[in-house]
Amino acid sequence: MVDRIIYLDHAATTYVKPEVFDAMKPYFSEHFGNASSIYSIGRESKKAVEEAREKVARAIGAQPREIYFTGSGSEADNWALKGVAAAYKQKGKHIITSKIEHPAVLNTCKYLEKEGFEVTYLPVDGDGLVSLEDVRNAIKENTILISIMFANNEIGTIQPINEIGAIAREKGVLFHTDAVQAVGNVAIDVEELNVDLLSLSGHKFYGPKGVGALYVRKGVKISSLIHGGQQERGKRASTENIPSIVGLGRAIELATENMEEYNKRITELREKTIEGLMAKVPYIKLNGHRTKRLPGNVNISFQFIEGESLLLMLDMKGVCGSSGSACSSGSLDPSHVLLAIGLTHEIAHGSLRLSFGDDNTLEDVEYLLKEIPNIVSRLRDMSPLYEAVKNKQKQ
Amino acid sequence: MYSEKVMDHFTNPRNVGEIEDANGIGQVGNAKCGDIMKMYLKIEDNIVVDAKFKTFGCGAAVATSSMATELVIGKTVEEAMKVTNKAVAEALDGLPPQKMHCSNLAEEAIAAALEDYRRKNGEAPNEAIDCTGCCCGCGHSHGFEEDSEEE
Numbered sequence: 009m010v011d012r013i014i015y016l017d018h019a020a021t022t023y024v025k026p027e028v029f030d031a032m033k034p035y036f037s038e039h040f041g042n043a044s045s046i047y048s049i050g051r052e053s054k055k056a057v058e059e060a061r062e063k064v065a066r067a068i069g070a071q072p073r074e075i076y077f078t079g080s081g082s083e084a085d086n087w088a089l090k091g092v093a094a095a096y097k098q099k100g101k102h103i104i105t106s107k108i109e110h111p112a113v114l115n116t117c118k119y120l121e122k123e124g125f126e127v128t129y130l131p132v133d134g135d136g137l138v139s140l141e142d143v144r145n146a147i148k149e150n151t152i153l154i155s156i157m158f159a160n161n162e163i164g165t166i167q168p169i170n171e172i173g174a175i176a177r178e179k180g181v182l183f184h185t186d187a188v189q190a191v192g193n194v195a196i197d198v199e200e201l202n203v204d205l206l207s208l209s210g211h212k213f214y215g216p217k218g219v220g221a222l223y224v225r226k227g228v229k230i231s232s233l234i235h236g237g238q239q240e241r242g243k244r245a246s247t248e249n250i251p252s253i254v255g256l257g258r259a260i261e262l263a264t265e266n267m268e269e270y271n272k273r274i275t276e277l278r279e280k281t282i283e284g285l286m287a288k289v290p291y292i293k294l295n296g297h298r299t300k301r302l303p304g305n306v307n308i309s310f311q312f313i314e315g316e317s318l319l320l321m322l323d324m325k326g327v328c329g330s331s332g333s334a335c336s337s338g339s340l341d342p343s344h345v346l347l348a349i350g351l352t353h354e355i356a357h358g359s360l361r362l363s364f365g366d367d368n369t370l371e372d373v374e375y376l377l378k379e380i381p382n383i384v385s386r387l388r389d390m391s392p393l394y395e396a397v398k399n400k401q402k403q
Numbered sequence: 404m405y406s407e408k409v410m411d412h413f414t415n416p417r418n419v420g421e422i423e424d425a426n427g428i429g430q431v432g433n434a435k436c437g438d439i440m441k442m443y444l445k446i447e448d449n450i451v452v453d454a455k456f457k458t459f460g461c462g463a464a465v466a467t468s469s470m471a472t473e474l475v476i477g478k479t480v481e482e483a484m485k486v487t488n489k490a491v492a493e494a495l496d497g498l499p500p501q502k503m504h505c506s507n508l509a510e511e512a513i514a515a516a517l518e519d520y521r522r523k524n525g526e527a528p529n530e531a532i533d534c535t536g537c538c539c540g541c542g543h544s545h546g547f548e549e550d551s552e553e554e
Contacts, residue, residue: 314460314464317460
């Protein structure tokens with residue numbers, strides 16, 4: 009079919025970097041010990057876990073004892089919300105979040121509502137930004153937690169985390185941020201940002217899947233989600249997934265080391281793609297904030313066509329992307345994020361997300377700028393909606 | 404996810420376009436739900452001599468539109484009316500469960516175009532078909548309720 013694949017879905021997942029895989033390898037067969045065991049091969053495992061913990065802590069400006077490894081980013085989100093809700097329910101039962109959170113947060117909030125908690129879902133503006141005024145106004149006597157994502161997975165918008173953190177601190181409310189899309193892509197310092205809890209996931213920055221971490225500021229109470237042994241200082245039972253934890257540590261170390269150079273390079277690819285498509289294709293709209301966005305995120309709605317068709321056509325040209333259309337999500341409604349930023353259903357169905365990563369080049373961008381306009385016009389020629397617009401123009 | 408036949412009809416859709424002198428035109432679906440099919444028929448001596456379509460929708464919507472035009476060309480009006488969503492789906496070697504509503508849309512697009520033809524010929528009552536074919540809008544099960552549920 010096509011002689012090369014251009015992977016543009018790094019926001020969905022990334023490949024494991026060779027350096028990361030190399031770091032993981034010894035911990036499958038050679039150093040297989042249980043980190044809780046007293047003998048030497050167990051102690052080696054324990055040491056590896058603690059080294060990884062230090063790397064994660066260093067990357068986000070935390071202390072190692074504030075980092076807890078989890079089985080995924082979703083688990084970290086679930087734990088942050090449910091764990092804080094359970095630990096602080098005597099103080100209050102109100103939680104504030106946004107309408108554009110990842111399902112790991114949104115559906116956990118829905119669950120907590122069933123358990124008797126009250127949740128305020130803040131709206132966002134057309135760029136996907138939460139208003140600080142709204143955050144401030146939503147805080148009540150009984151508010152225990154604010155959970156606002158660092159950067160949106162679909163439209164890439166980066167929230168004013170620092171300012172939200174300051175408001176939370178001033179009001180004595182805990183602040184959690186789902187930073188799964190941000191860690192490894194933007195510099196993060198939990199001290200500077202006034203963040204109390206932060207979720208991250210290994211496979212979004214060239215680490216393995218099935219491993220994440222939750223940062224919990226010292227002094228913040230959190231109930232356990234997984235009960236059992238004394239792993240993770242008694243907070244999260246389960247025999248440690250040593251190879252994956254080691255991989256997560258190595259990946260976050262690499263991401264932090266190369267952050268500036270990586271950001272610059274990926275942002276250039278993003279900008280060239282956005283500018284090129286805007287210039288070449290009529291009837292399109294960039295979703296998400298023009299500048300306050302993840303370095304690799306491009307999200308564009310193409311009017312009169314449907315996202316899944318676009319993805320299938322792109323796939324035939326070797327390009328892997330994603331869409332917020334209903335048909336590609338398997339539900340009947342398009343993405344809740346696109347609807348929250350005010351897109352009509354019709355426009356939301358025609359969205360395309362391309363997320364750049366380490367393996368992409370300017371050559372890839374050139375290829376996109378050649379192929380996408382052709383595919384869009386081919387699909388528009390097939391579309392009765394476009395036909396109606398053209399007929400109107402003729403009149 | 405899709406059969407080879409679906410991908411074939413999606414990548415090389417048959418009979419895309421409009422018919423200038425069509426005497427039966429039907430449009431079903433709803434942009435809100437993400438699919439609209441517009442079907443043009445040219446009927447001579449009670450036979451569908453040409454069919455063309457324009458579709459806004461997913462891969463399955465395009466493929467079912469394409470297959471629907473192939474199935475009705477050459478048929479009498481009465482035969483064309485009997486082309487069901489099942490027939491369209493089977494001709495494409497099946498559709499994923501969550502995409503079965505696309506085949507309903509194809510059946511309805513044919514029905515709407517035939518209805519338009521019969522109305523123009525004074526053979527049918529002068530009213531539009533109610534169902535928009537939009538499964539999130541009309542709540543009509545289309546006989547595939549058990550299949551079309553979300554996975």
